[in-house]
């Protein structure tokens with residue numbers, strides 16, 4: 001029996017599951033993971049913490065993750081408290097809950113492409129209609145164009161990714177505010193890469209006080225080097241959090257997840273030191289690629305999009321043949337490389353020299 005033979009929902013027919021290849025390759029620079037594994041100190045702390053918490057694994061976890069949300073709020077700053085912060089299993093689950101509460105049949109969600117492929121996928125998965133608007137040729141977002149697209153389609157939810165994935169560049173805060181003012185519905189700013197942004201880039205968190213329909217999402221998957229933990233979170237008006245409580249599954253965040261995330265937050269000074277190393281490595285990678293005469297999008301993230309290659313598959317395969325896995329994603333002639341350790345980036349440069 002095949003998938004097509006099942007009585008699957010009509011709107012899911014013919015769709016493909018999300019799938020960046022998980023290949024066993026020496027240098028993996030394809031899913032924007034943080035290359036630095038947890039420190040020994042963090043691992044020791046984690047082992048003790050889990051040992052202690054596990055004594056109560058016969059009980060359900062704190063359903064509302066009170067302490068974790070309090071600590072995430074303290075990390076975010078901006079005067080936030082736990083009543084304005086929500087957490088779930090990865091920011092993908094956070095996004096799904098937003099769509100469950102504010103999207104659904106007969107409703108629309110809009111994004112400006114090229115952007116994060118999961119936004120349309122989660123939108124469709126929740127029976128919401130995806131409306132795609134476009135970025136400019138240089139991948140920036142023209143405020144007047146964005147406002148016009150919102151006025152034309154009147155979406156229930158607008159997604160803006162800043163810094164954007166896969167292009168890497170942050171959206172100016174004035175553009176974000178113009179989008180919020182034009183939109184009737186909820187506006188979600190996906191700040192998965194915010195910690196990597198170039199110095200002086202303001203967060204959409206600065207707009208929360210003025211805009212009750214604004215939601216800012218973050219994740220521990222990238223800057224915090226905790227992709228395996230699955231912890232995403234958001235900041236929004238307390239009424240938005242109440243709406244999300246209506247759709248979340250009870251006890252969605254396990255005791256182990258909550259304890260792991262809280263441990264990572266205690267070690268944030270160490271973890272964010274690695275972020276600084278990655279930002280420097282990123283800037284060096286942008287410079288190196290430009291020095292080779294390639295086009296490179298400005299990056300505020302832990303990855304760089306570069307081109308253009310009439311046959312990008314050939315470059316991608318050429319790198320893979322040398323044990324370097326990057327990502328074939330985004331506009332047709334471009335490729336994306338995640339920033340790895342110094343050694344990994346030197347392997348990437350060497351492999352690039354060879355394929356070019």
Ligand SMILES: *Cc1c(COP(=O)(O)O)cnc(C)c1O
Nearest residue numbers: 090091092116165192219221232
């Ligand atoms: C990686 C990424 C996320 C993070 O997803 P998690 O579910 O938290 O791992 C969210 N948004 C964007 C744009 C991303 O690239």
